[in-house]
Amino acid sequence: MAISYKKLWELLIDRDMKKKDLQKIAGISSATITKLGKNENVNTEVLEKICRALECDISNIMEIIPDNK
Template sequence: MKFSYKKLWKLLIDKGINKKTLCEMSGVSATSIAKLGNDGNVNTEILLKICTALKCDVGDIMEIVSDDEEK
């Protein structure tokens, strides 16, 4: 099982927000956004900052998927 942030990228597209703007809105570093792009592990504080900036719930930006489902 692993985390997938595909929902975050879809939400950004729907809202017309790019990654740089997300960094500015949330105060999250570009490095952390890059980790999310690779479905990497990030601190829950990062997720909270993103959710606060986008006015959404954590379930709106991430989900847990099985390794088989991701392939």
């Protein structure tokens, strides 16, 4: 299974926000933004900060993509 943050990027577009804006309001590092951009694992604390900053649910920013068998 893989994690996708495509929903997060779509949400930022819908809200006319840039990654730098998210970084600032959520209080996360540029390295974390890079990890999210590469669909890498991040700490649940980071996901919570993003959800609080954007006032959304975790399902609005990420999804789990099942492996094709």
